[in-house]
Amino acid sequence: MADENNSTVVEHHPLQPFLPEGAWLLMLGSFPPSQQRWSMDFFYPNFINDMWRIFGLLFFNDKDHFVDTENKRFKKEQLVEFLTRKGVALYDTASAVRRTTGTASDKDLEIVTPTDLDTLLHHLPHCTTVVTTGEKATTVFTSHFGCAMPKVGESAEFLFEGRKIKLFRMPSSSRAYPMKLEKKAEQYKKVLIANNNNIQKKTKGHMTIIGIAGGTGSGKTTVVKKIVEALPPHYVSVVPLDSYYNDTSHMTEEERHAINFDHPDAFDWKLLIKQVNQLRKGEAIEQPTYSYILCNRLSETVHVEPKPVIIIEGIMTLLNKKLRDMMDLKIFVDADSDERLIRNIQRDIVERGRDVKTVVDRYLDVLKPMHEQFIEPTKRYADIIIPQGGENKKGIEMVCKYIERLML
Numbered sequence: 001m002a003d004e005n006n007s008t009v010v011e012h013h014p015l016q017p018f019l020p021e022g023a024w025l026l027m028l029g030s031f032p033p034s035q036q037r038w039s040m041d042f043f044y045p046n047f048i049n050d051m052w053r054i055f056g057l058l059f060f061n062d063k064d065h066f067v068d069t070e071n072k073r074f075k076k077e078q079l080v081e082f083l084t085r086k087g088v089a090l091y092d093t094a095s096a097v098r099r100t101t102g103t104a105s106d107k108d109l110e111i112v113t114p115t116d117l118d119t120l121l122h123h124l125p126h127c128t129t130v131v132t133t134g135e136k137a138t139t140v141f142t143s144h145f146g147c148a149m150p151k152v153g154e155s156a157e158f159l160f161e162g163r164k165i166k167l168f169r170m171p172s173s174s175r176a177y178p179m180k181l182e183k184k185a186e187q188y189k190k191v192l193i194a195n196n197n198n199i200q201k202k203t204k205g206h207m208t209i210i211g212i213a214g215g216t217g218s219g220k221t222t223v224v225k226k227i228v229e230a231l232p233p234h235y236v237s238v239v240p241l242d243s244y245y246n247d248t249s250h251m252t253e254e255e256r257h258a259i260n261f262d263h264p265d266a267f268d269w270k271l272l273i274k275q276v277n278q279l280r281k282g283e284a285i286e287q288p289t290y291s292y293i294l295c296n297r298l299s300e301t302v303h304v305e306p307k308p309v310i311i312i313e314g315i316m317t318l319l320n321k322k323l324r325d326m327m328d329l330k331i332f333v334d335a336d337s338d339e340r341l342i343r344n345i346q347r348d349i350v351e352r353g354r355d356v357k358t359v360v361d362r363y364l365d366v367l368k369p370m371h372e373q374f375i376e377p378t379k380r381y382a383d384i385i386i387p388q389g390g391e392n393k394k395g396i397e398m399v400c401k402y403i404e405r406l407m408l
Contacts, residue, residue, distance in 0.1 A: 010112050012096045016122060018043065018080075022229065023089035025191070026121070026130045029173075030106045030136040031094045039073035042080070043090045045138050050181050051133070051173035052079060056183045058192065088232040091115060093132070099379055105176060107134040117144050122162050130165060131191055134172035141167065151188045207280055208403065209310045209326050213317040213378055214333030214389070215371045216262070217343030223333050223389025223399075224313050230400035237240060237279065237307040241314020243292045244272040247297045256295035262315065262370035269320050269377075272312075279306045310402070318378035331399065333384035335389035337368070398405055 029044065039048045044051035052074050056065030059082075066075050083090070096113035121127060132138040142149040147158035157166050158367075159246045168191045171177055171184050181235060210227075214220045228236045246268050248256045259266055268288075275285040286301035312323065318330055348354040354362075378384060384402070386395045 008098070009095050010098055010141055012092070013092060013115075015041070015091075016041065017084070017091040017123075019089045019091075019120075020087060020381045021086040021124055022126050024122050024126050025087060025131065026089045026091070026127050027131045028090075028115075028137050028141060029092045029133045030140075031092050031111075032099045034099070040074045040076045041073070043092075045074070046177050049173050050175060050184060053181055054173060054185045054188050055079075055082075058179065058189055063181060087126075089127070091120060093117070093137045093321040095147050095287050105174070106134055106172070109136065111136075111140065114140055114144065117141065118160075121165070128163075128165060129191060130167045131168065131170050131188075133170050134174070134177075135392070138169045153190065170195075179263045184302070190260055205312060207306065207308060208328045208329065209276070209280070209312065210329045210403065211312045211317040211324065211327040211331060212311060213315065213319075213337065213375070213382070215337075215340050216315055216367055217340035217347065218333045218342075219377070219386075219389025219391065220313055220315075220333045220335060223331070223386060223396055224311055226390070226396045227311065227400055227403060230397075231309060231403065235307055236309045236311060239272070239276065239279075239287065239304065239310060239312045241267065241272070241312065241317055243288050243290055243302070244268045245297065247288075249296060259295060260271070260366060260370070262366055262374075264316055264319055264374060267316070267382070273320070273322050273326075276312065276323065279304070279310055282306050314376065315375050318381045319374060324381060329403065330381055330383045332379045332385045333389050334379070334385055334387045337371075339389065 009029075009032075015037065032043070033046050039045055039047040050101075052066040053063040056067065057063045059065070066079055067077055074193075093115050094109065094111045095115045096111075096115065098110040098112060099108055100110055101108040130141070132141050138149060142156075145158045145160070145167075147167060150156045150158045150167065152169055152171050155166050155168045157164055159165070164336075169178050170191070171187055173184065177184075212220050212224060224238060228238070244267050245261065246266060248259065254311065271288070278285050284306065287303050287304045289298045289300050289302060290296070293296055312327070317322055318332065324330065345356060345359050348359045349356065384399055386399065387391050388395070390396070
């Protein structure tokens with residue numbers, strides 16, 4: 001890295017763009033400070049910069065949530081996981097600069113090579129919002145796209161590759177910027193709340209409920225994953241049927257292990273239907289969790305928000321008529337019995353602590369007859385059947401396109 005006092009030396013951006021799959025928001029600064037000011041090898045690394053304190057305050061009501069106070073650094077791994085989950089991409093508007101003085105201030109940066117913003121946005125097909133953090137970043141961005149330069153805290157729209165994108169100009173996260181941390185957080189909140197409101201409006205306007213059924217090991221999880229990836233980020237909530245096994249707290253351990261989990265009576269249909277109805281009404285739910293090792297429901301729950309698309313996934317998702325009648329689209333994922341057996345062996349040994357003999361015996365004594373009696377017959381209720389399970393890429397692609405049309 002160059003001496004920050006040497007104004008003749010060109011510094012090239014030391015980081016690769018952070019572009020999580022499905023990101024809806026791109027945050028752009030100007031350029032990182034010189035590396036002697038870094039507390040981590042990630043964006044906004046200066047320990048006295050307010051950015052990650054803003055995020056901590058905004059999402060966790062704790063400005064130090066992402067701060068390792070003792071070691072005077074930020075918690076990079078926690079930040080990466082959080083930003084990936086939230087769909088937030090990061091980079092800067094300059095790829096190469098000269099520093100005219102030894103400070104980290106934007107006003108002392110001479111941009112040698114601007115970032116290729118077109119390529120950056122092209123790699124973010126779900127991006128609907130851009131945030132610029134500071135005057136220099138905003139100037140570079142608006143000059144490139146020829147859009148109006150908004151005031152701090154305000155926004156402007158522009159077109160890119162046929163899609164409307166909203167640009168928000170946010171206050172600089174530098175401590176030198178004359179605004180208190182809490183006031184900065186209020187400005188940044190506008191961007192995130194705007195996206196949440198957009199999703200909520202779409203949810204209230206129409207919710208698409210999709211049921212995905214199929215035998216154990218047929219590839220249902222792969223199909224669900226592909227659908228989630230194909231749709232806009234944060235538009236899908238998944239409700240696994242496996243989370244709704246009956247509460248067996250009143251049973252002995254021996255009785256629990258004797259339960260046939262592939263029989264319809266093993267499921268708490270009443271709770272599942274109640275919670276799907278809550279999601280339809282726009283209400284969040286506390287989804288139960290289940291342990292296959294303990295054969296019982298756990299005390300922990302998963303908070304699930306209503307989204308424009310709700311996917312109910314499980315072996316008998318199409319069996320219950322009340323549940324089936326709620327669905328806009330019913331899918332059956334089909335696979336050969338030998339393929340399902342192999343997948344069952346691989347999964348149950350690794351994830352559920354079972355040995356090969358136990359898995360094979362269970363398949364022959366329980367899974368196969370239950371599949372033939374309860375699961376295979378529900379194929380007739382399906383609007384779409386996907387043969388070859390999760391390996392049928394063309395079939396999954398066609399389903400994704402159909403779902404996208406349902407959402408229009």
